[in-house]
Amino acid sequence: MSDIDRAALTNAALMYVHYCEREGCQGWGSWGNTPSPAVATRWWCFEHFPHKSNEQEQALKRKLEAAERGDMAQ
Ligand SMILES: [Zn+2]
Numbered sequence: 001m002s003d004i005d006r007a008a009l010t011n012a013a014l015m016y017v018h019y020c021e022r023e024g025c026q027g028w029g030s031w032g033n034t035p036s037p038a039v040a041t042r043w044w045c046f047e048h049f050p051h052k053s054n055e056q057e058q059a060l061k062r063k064l065e066a067a068e069r070g071d072m073a074q
Pocket residue numbers: 020021022025026027044045046047048
């Protein structure tokens with residue numbers, strides 16, 4: 001067997017694209033969660049990720065409040 005026998009790679013490798021699954025959200029789904037390896041992973045942006053720890057929830061709240069204050073100052 002040699003490399004010549006192999007079929008050429010004609011299709012681009014599929015990129016694994018996963019945006020936030022919340023309807024209407026254009027955020028990148030960087031936060032995934034799956035109850036088991038047999039179940040497909042679901043993805044959300046940080047804001048919509050439903051499995052945040054209390055600490056993460058507080059951090060997001062502070063971030064959103066800061067953004068709100070920033071908007072009002074303009
Ligand atoms: Zn989202």
